[in-house]
Amino acid sequence: MIAIRELHEIADLEEVLALFGAIWQFKPGGEPISVELMRAFAHAGNYVSGAYDGDKLVGASVGFRGGDSTLHSHVTGATTGRGIGFELKMHQRRWALDRGLERISWTYDPLVRRNAHFNLAKLGARPREYLPGFYGVMQDAINQGDEADRVLAVWDLSAPHVEAAARREPYRRELPPGTAVALADEGGRPAPGATDAETVLVAVPADIEGLRGLDPGTAKAWRHAVRDMLGGMLAEGRKVTGFHDKTYYIVEKA
Incomplete structure (x- = not known):
């Protein structure tokens, strides 16, 4: 206890x-x-x-x-x-x-x-x-x-x-039709995609802490990609409404 x-x-x-x-x-x-x-x-x-x-x-x-x-x-x-x-x-x-x-x-x-x-x-x-x-x-x-x-x-x-x-009821945001992937994880590296949908997904790496030690260059690429994508969208006034599949931020236009 x-x-x-x-x-x-x-x-x-x-x-x-x-x-x-x-x-x-x-x-x-x-x-x-x-x-x-x-x-x-x-x-x-x-x-x-x-x-x-x-x-x-x-x-x-x-x-x-x-x-x-x-x-x-x-x-x-x-x-x-x-x-x-x-x-x-x-x-x-x-x-x-x-x-x-x-x-x-x-x-x-x-x-x-x-x-x-x-x-x-x-x-x-x-x-x-x-x-x-x-x-x-x-x-x-x-x-x-x-x-x-x-x-x-x-x-x-x-x-x-x-x-x-x-009450231990985790929040699960259902993805609407037309959701796009604005930042994907392709082979362990960040890959930009479409950003003009009403709802987009922004991926983060599976293990950034491990990457910092094993592949600092890829870790830095993720840092800057997420900064540009997620940070840019928040600065534009978009809102993060959830985290999908333990991998993606869900970002929606205000």
Whole structure:
């Protein structure tokens, strides 16, 4: 049984930082947050929580209040395979709703398929903005020098499809007739296609993290192709409405 609780004490926050370090293997000075900042966040009434399996910390999340009734989730990490990330997000959602907040936002790498599927299909969040090079060039073990493009995801906590997701009913957007593939995966490389349909699909690679180490050139090609295609469409005012077949962003004209 996983138990989630808010954290305030230095010893607990040191465990959180150690867990994040084990997940991302940051270089010294590259940590996304410090114990002192987590302590200040918690003391000021922001969100700092840990997920425990017995006495063992297996997940944690840190967020701060932003403008416009929003909680911004700065960093969340968990050991894999047990639904801990989902439980953390559900706890975060209840915490925000209890305080009168309407939405939670966070950033994620648009090239990581499992994160896109989790955020869009399992939680019902929606990409709102494409942020090229948001964190500069990252040097942790997972990102390996890649340009840190991010998508800003916004989770409208009381939307019907989000409430359904909280009941563990994943969101599945049916594709309308005439849907086109704007960016395909052909032999592991990005291949541009048609963009003029009302609904288009934008693929992301099967394993961008592996590509960064094995084929940096192809990883860079994917980064720029998705930046141009998905980022360009969001800048034009198109909306991402789902993630299809654990592979494609669904993008619709407004």
